Structures are given as structure tokens and as C-alpha cells.
Amino acid sequence: xxxxxxxxxxxxxxxxxxxxxxxxxxxxxxxxxxxxxxxxxxxxxxxxxxxxxxxxxxxxxxxxxxxxxxxxxxxxxxxxxxxxxxxxxxxxxxxxxxxxxxxxxxxxxxxxxxxxxxxxxxxxxxxxxxxxxxxxxxxxxxxxxxxxxxxxxxxxxxxxxxxxxxxxxxxxxxxxxxxxxxxxxxxxxxxxxxxxxxxxxxxxxxxxxxxxxxxxxxxxxxxxxxxxxxxxxxxxxxxxxxxxxxxxxxxxxxxxxxxxxxxxxxxxxxxxxxxxxxxxxxxxxxxxxxxxxxxxxxxxxxxxxxxxxxxxxxxxxxxxxxxxxxxxxxxxxxxxxxxxxxxxxxxxxxxxxxxxxx
Amino acid sequence: xxxxxxxxxxxxxxxxxxxxxxxxxxxxxxxxxxxxxxxxxxxxxxxxxxxxxxxxxxxxxxxxxxxxxxxxxxxxxxxxxxxxxxxxxxxxxxxxxxxxxxxxxxxxxxxxxxxxxxxxxxxxxxxxxxxxxxxxxxxxxxxxxxxxxxxxxxxxxxxxxxxxxxxxxxxxxxxxxxxxxxxxxxxxxxxxxxxxxxxxxxxxxxxxxxxxxxxxxxxxxxxxxxxxxxxxxxxxxxxxxxxxxxxxxxxxxxxxxxxxxxxxxxxxxxxxxxxxxxxxxxxxxxxxxxxxxxxxxxxxxxxxxxxxxxxxxxxxxx
Numbered sequence: 001x002x003x004x005x006x007x008x009x010x011x012x013x014x015x016x017x018x019x020x021x022x023x024x025x026x027x028x029x030x031x032x033x034x035x036x037x038x039x040x041x042x043x044x045x046x047x048x049x050x051x052x053x054x055x056x057x058x059x060x061x062x063x064x065x066x067x068x069x070x071x072x073x074x075x076x077x078x079x080x081x082x083x084x085x086x087x088x089x090x091x092x093x094x095x096x097x098x099x100x101x102x103x104x105x106x107x108x109x110x111x112x113x114x115x116x117x118x119x120x121x122x123x124x125x126x127x128x129x130x131x132x133x134x135x136x137x138x139x140x141x142x143x144x145x146x147x148x149x150x151x152x153x154x155x156x157x158x159x160x161x162x163x164x165x166x167x168x169x170x171x172x173x174x175x176x177x178x179x180x181x182x183x184x185x186x187x188x189x190x191x192x193x194x195x196x197x198x199x200x201x202x203x204x205x206x207x208x209x210x211x212x213x214x215x216x217x218x219x220x221x222x223x224x225x226x227x228x229x230x231x232x233x234x235x236x237x238x239x240x241x242x243x244x245x246x247x248x249x250x251x252x253x254x255x256x257x258x259x260x261x262x263x264x265x266x267x268x269x270x271x272x273x274x275x276x277x278x279x280x281x282x283x284x285x286x287x288x289x290x291x292x293x294x295x296x297x298x299x300x301x302x303x304x305x306x307x308x309x310x311x312x313x314x315x316x317x318x319x320x321x322x323x324x325x326x327x328x329x330x331x332x333x334x335x336x337x338x339x340x341x342x343x344x345x346x347x348x349x350x351x352x353x354x355x356x357x358x
Numbered sequence: 359x360x361x362x363x364x365x366x367x368x369x370x371x372x373x374x375x376x377x378x379x380x381x382x383x384x385x386x387x388x389x390x391x392x393x394x395x396x397x398x399x400x401x402x403x404x405x406x407x408x409x410x411x412x413x414x415x416x417x418x419x420x421x422x423x424x425x426x427x428x429x430x431x432x433x434x435x436x437x438x439x440x441x442x443x444x445x446x447x448x449x450x451x452x453x454x455x456x457x458x459x460x461x462x463x464x465x466x467x468x469x470x471x472x473x474x475x476x477x478x479x480x481x482x483x484x485x486x487x488x489x490x491x492x493x494x495x496x497x498x499x500x501x502x503x504x505x506x507x508x509x510x511x512x513x514x515x516x517x518x519x520x521x522x523x524x525x526x527x528x529x530x531x532x533x534x535x536x537x538x539x540x541x542x543x544x545x546x547x548x549x550x551x552x553x554x555x556x557x558x559x560x561x562x563x564x565x566x567x568x569x570x571x572x573x574x575x576x577x578x579x580x581x582x583x584x585x586x587x588x589x590x591x592x593x594x595x596x597x598x599x600x601x602x603x604x605x606x607x608x609x610x611x612x613x614x615x616x617x618x619x620x621x622x623x624x625x626x627x628x629x630x631x632x633x634x635x636x637x638x639x640x641x642x643x644x645x646x647x648x649x650x651x652x653x654x655x656x657x658x659x660x661x662x663x664x665x666x667x668x669x670x671x672x673x674x675x676x
Binding site (some may be wrong): 074076124127128130131132134135136138139142143145146266270273274277315316319320321322323324325326327328329330333334337 | 411457458461462465467468469471472473475476477478479480481482483484486487604607608610611615647649650653654656657660661
């Protein structure tokens with residue numbers, strides 16, 4: 001009833017191609033942003049922000065990064081964790097070299113380091129594709145993971161072999177390190193994620209995104225209509241790694257506070273991959289849904305256990321979590337391969353025609 | 359200059375000056391390679407017959423070994439436990455075909471591949487839930503597998519060969535020969551090859567896809583069980599083996615996804631290359647290069663021969 005676009009006439013192509021062509025969507029996104037930027041910091045408890053919202057936003061960004069590569073360009077990567085690590089360790093080295101530069105600039109800058117790493121490990125994509133390329137990205141994962149342990153230069157020869165986040169101020173307010181408040185860090189993460197999501201949505205609506213999708217749908221046909229496959233694939237690797245790198249840097253600097261190589265292991269790669277499978281391959285919104293579900297599920301399970309006092313050990317809970325995750329993935333692949341994002345779309349369509357079936 | 363010397367000259371000098379040590383490293387690489395090859399064999403079986411790149415093969419290895427040891431710990435005699443484990447693998451094959459493959463028939467390969475990720479997680483979770491997560495000792499002596507080692511005098515020193523490793527090599531070769539005969543000579547084997555060539559053509563001559571898939575997944579399960587016993591006898595049975603299972607992927611690249619001899623030879627190349635690389639070149643980079651050395655070998659290889667050593671050359675047309 002409320003969600004109906006009848007009567008909203010477009011008089012220019014510009015209006016027709018806008019990011020949110022329907023007025024209700026515009027109002028909706030403004031409301032969501034308003035809630036996220038104003039209402040949440042004022043009302044939500046620090047626990048809620050710190051254990052749910054901040055990490056979910058960060059993982060959403062990583063999922064968007066992987067989605068650009070896997071969902072939009074059709075190149076399956078298992079190196080997400082490693083590329084997030086490039087961002088985190090890169091940002092750490094940058095703060096060491098340039099202590100005077102604003103940390104936000106450095107976090108974004110570390111994304112470029114990750115993009116460079118992505119290009120290097122994306123080089124084999126000219127010769128190989130499909131599963132072979134997936135194995136090549138595994139090479140990146142294992143090689144970089146090894147670097148995070150064996151190259152002491154990366155963690156400044158710290159005895160604990162981990163990176164400790166230094167305190168950094170922006171406009172006199174601490175945003176990283178132990179003194180930064182939960183809310184400040186949340187707002188910084190939210191701002192970066194919002195801007196980068198907006199950038200991604202424009203990227204995929206434009207020439208570049210269409211080239212990616214053409215490569216995904218049929219690489220030979222794409223080449224025939226004048227898309228250079230090599231540059232396009234490498235660009236996908238670069239942009240994807242950039243997003244993952246920024247997510248990794250934020251994960252360490254704005255959420256965890258310290259990190260070691262284990263934070264960027266292959267399990268991290270799997271986790272992000274599961275997020276985009278369940279959320280929806282080739283959907284930005286799906287990346288947020290997937291991150292929420294995959295990250296939230298174990299926490300909700302743990303909290304349910306604590307509040308009801310069910311007598312299972314945490315090890316058992318983790319195993320149940322594994323089984324649930326695996327089952328969910330298979331169920332989604334069978335029932336709805338386009339993920340939660342597709343369910344959302346169906347729901348919206350139903351709302352448009354309600355109370356009629358179609 | 360010194361660095362170049364350390365990389366290109368020094369390791370070979372070391373090899374020449376202590377040939378017995380070199381032979382020992384070679385042997386260990388060979389054994390590791392045989393075990394990688396066994397995991398890869400399971401992948402190849404399934405890929406050949408159903409076009410599914412089964413990521414869960416490594417976990418099936420652990421799951422099979424865990425079931426075997428777990429049953430034994432619950433008081434089942436060793437050989438009965440072995441038979442029961444084979445039964446469990448059959449049930450698993452039927453369940454996978456019923457619940458995962460059949461609903462996903464005709465989906466893109468990548469979807470099936472990701473479904474095996476889900477399978478991996480289910481197997482990890484349920485395996486630990488049923489049998490506990492702590493490492494277990496493989497019951498190799500109860501299964502009449504030899505233990506101990508031979509000391510062989512050669513090249514002016516001693517080379518130590520574990521009897522279990524020799525047994526592993528023999529069993530692996532027997533399995534490859536057996537599978538080769540099965541594929542070439544039996545009725546089911548021919549049906550398998552027909553399905554591998556074309557699902558639709560196979561269906562049209564009356565081959566039941568469901569049946570064939572259960573057969574291959576069961577065969578892969580049995581291979582996984584054998585691999586699990588061998589791995590378990592060398593180290594403990596736990597989900598730490600999972601990471602070793604990922605080593606089978608470069609083996610596949612080297613050997614090609616569709617070739618059984620390729621899996622074996624690829625496994626041996628990776629195993630030997632990795633051990634020798636770690637032993638002679640590892641100290642230069644700080645040890646632990648085993649983790650990624652195999653992938654680097656495979657990547658370099660890919661650049662020159664993307665279809666693998668024995669893989670079928672895929673000609674792509676528009």
C-alpha cells in the first residue's frame with residue numbers, strides 16, 4: 001500500500017537512472033542512514049555496537065569486496081583473508097612510517113597496498129580460469145599468511161609477533177587505540193563503509209561494472225564486443241582487494257585493537273565467501289545481509305545458550321554452529337542460489353502489488 | 359652475489375656432500391607425495407564422473423579416519439569397525455547424492471563447488487560432535503599394519519624407511535591399479551566414463567546418473583578411508599589434517615583434474631619438491647616454506663601447461 005511507485009513519472013534519463021529511482025526507496029535510505037548515524041550512537045548500548053554493529057559493518061565491506069570479484073566478475077577467490085591482512089599490516093607499517101598523517105588517510109592508503117597485492121596475484125587470471133584460478137588465489141592466501149608469521153619487519157620485530165594499534169587522534173578525538181570510545185569507532189567505520197558502498201554501487205552501474213558482468217556471463221563474447229578481458233579482470237582484482245584491504249585495516253585498527261597472523265587465515269576467507277553465498281552473489285545489499293547472518297548467528301546462539309542456561313559446552317556450540325552454517329549454505333544454494341538479496345527483492349515485489357498476488 | 363650463491367650453488371653442494379641425507383629427504387618427499395596423491399585421487403574420481411570439484415574430499419579423509427578410531431574406542435573390534443566405516447561412507451555417499459547433488463543437478467559448476475564447502479563444514483561439525491575434537495591415535499597395529507623401520511645402508515650412510523610408509527606406497531599403488539582396472543574393464547567403470555564424457559548422452563543410453571554418482575562418491579569415500587588410515591598412522595587423527603588436505607589442490611593442478619596417473623605423479627612431484635625445497639632452500643627464507651611451496655610449483659607449472667601434465671586439452675570455441 002505504502003510501497004507503490006504509481007504516479008512517479010520520470011521526465012529525464014538522469015532521473016530514470018538514479019541510484020534510487022523510487023521515492024519510497026529514497027525516503028527509506030535516508031531513514032536508514034539517519035538511524036545508523038544519529039539514533040544508534042545515541043541509544044544503542046556499547047555492547048550492542050561493539051559486538052554486533054561495528055564488526056558486521058566491517059565484514060560487510062569485505063563481503064562487498066569479494067562480491068565485486070566473485071559475484072560480479074565471476075572469479076572465485078579464496079584469498080580474501082590474506083588481502084585483508086595486506087590492508088591491516090600495510091596500515092600498521094604506514095602508521096610507523098608516517099605518524100603525522102591522519103589515520104583515516106592511512107586506512108584508505110592501505111587499501112591501495114592491498115590492491116597492488118591483488119594485481120600481483122591476479123596476474124595468472126589471463127592464462128587460467130575457474131577452479132584453477134581459485135587454487136591460484138589459495139597460493140596467495142598461504143604465501144601471505146606465511147609472510148605474516150615469518151617476516152618480522154611486518155610487525156616491527158614485536159616479540160609477541162602481533163600488531164598493536166597505536167593511538168591516533170582526528171580533530172583531537174582519539175579514534176584508534178585503547179582510549180577511543182566504541183561510539184567514535186563505530187561512526188568512523190560507518191562513514192567509511194557508507195562512502196565505499198556508494199562508490200561500489202556507482203562503479204557497478206557504470207561502464208566498469210558492466211564490463212565485469214559481461215566477463216562473468218561470457219568472456220569470449222565480452223572480448224568480441226571490445227572489452228579487454230585481461231585489464232578488466234585485473235581491475236576487478238585490484239578493486240576487490242582494495243575493499244578487502246580497507247576492511248582488514250578497519251578490522252584491526254577500529255575493532256580488534258591488535259592482530260596476529262591467525263586473524264587473516266584461510267578460515268577468514270571462507271567466512272567472507274559464505275557471507276556472499278548466503279547474502280547473494282552479485283548484490284551489494286546481499287553482502288550486508290550475509291555479513292549480518294554469518295557474523296550474528298554464532299553470537300546469537302551463544303547468547304541464547306547463556307540466557308536459557310542450556311547445558312552445552314562452548315565446543316559443542318561451535319560444532320553445532322559449523323553444522324548450521326554448512327546446512328544453511330547447501331539449503332541456500334538449492335532453494336535460493338541468489339541468496340537473501342533475492343528474497344528481499346521478492347518481498348518488495350509482493351509489497352508493490354499487495355493485496356493482489358500479481 | 360652471496361645470495362645467488364646460496365640459492366643456486368650451495369644447496370647442490372650440500373646434496374652432493376651428504377648423499378645419504380639427500381636420499382632420506384627424497385624418500386620422505388616420496389611418501390608425503392603418495393599420500394597427497396591419494397587425496398588427489400579422490401578428487402579426480404568425483405570430478406571425472408560428476409564434474410563436481412569436491413572440496414570436501416580432504417575432510418572426508420579425516421571423517422573416515424575419525425569414524426574408524428571412534429568406533430574402535432567404543433569397543434567395536436578393529437576389523438568390524440573398518441567394515442562399519444565402509445558402511446558409513448556408503449551411507450554418506452547416498453545422503454550426499456540425495457540431499458545435495460540431486461537438487462543441484464544442472465546448476466553451474468561453481469554452485470556445486472560451493473555446495474561442497476557447506477558439506478565440509480557439516481562434516482567437520484558433526485565429526486567433532488560425535489567423536490570429540492581432541493586428536494586420536496590411529497589403530498594401525500590392530501589393523502595389522504606394520505610398524506618400526508628399516509635401516510638401509512647406502513651411499514655411505516643410513517636411510518631410514520618406516521615400514522608403514524612402505525605399506526602406504528604399496529597400498530596406494532594397489533588402489534591405483536585396482537581403480538584403473540575398475541574403470542577400464544568393468545561394466546560400472548565404462549558407465550562411469552560415459553557419464554564423465556556427457557551426462558545427457560549417458561542418460562540416453564540408459565545409465566542411471568543417481569546410481570553412478572553414489573558409486574563414485576562411495577569409491578571416493580573408500581579412497582578417503584585408506585588415506586585416512588595412512589595419514590593417521592603417521593600423525594594423529596584430528597581436524598588439523600584438513601590443512602594438509604588443501605595440499606592436494608596443487609597436486610591436482612599439476613596432474614590435471616581428470617587423470618588418475620596424473621594425480622599420482624603430481625603428488626610425487628609436489629611431495630618431493632616440497633620436502634627438498636624445505637630442507638635445502640627453506641633455511642634461506644626462514645623455515646615453513648612448505649606451506650606455500652607446493653602452490654608456487656603449481657602456479658609456475660600452470661603458466662606453461664594450464665591443462666596439467668596429463669589433463670585433456672580443452673579447446674574452447676565460441
